[in-house]
Amino acid sequence: MPINVTAKKNGPYIVSGDLSQLALTDPEGNKYDIAGKQAIALCRCGGSVNKPFCDGTHSKLGFQAAEAAVKQQG
């Protein structure tokens, strides 16, 4: 199963699929433990206190994202 990333409406990126093939690391290359997870939610509002994971703060902040895919012209 391929890894899929979905931008949730005014919320996090949901990463799902075979996460055993995914390496999620901090800037120093240390891996986050996502073993056994079926999916993870990555913060894109900047407000989570548990980055890079979403902790639901986007709802409190009223985060609004431009999540629609836009086709390129030409």
Ligand code: FES
């Ligand atoms: S997207 Fe959920 S806390 Fe940032």
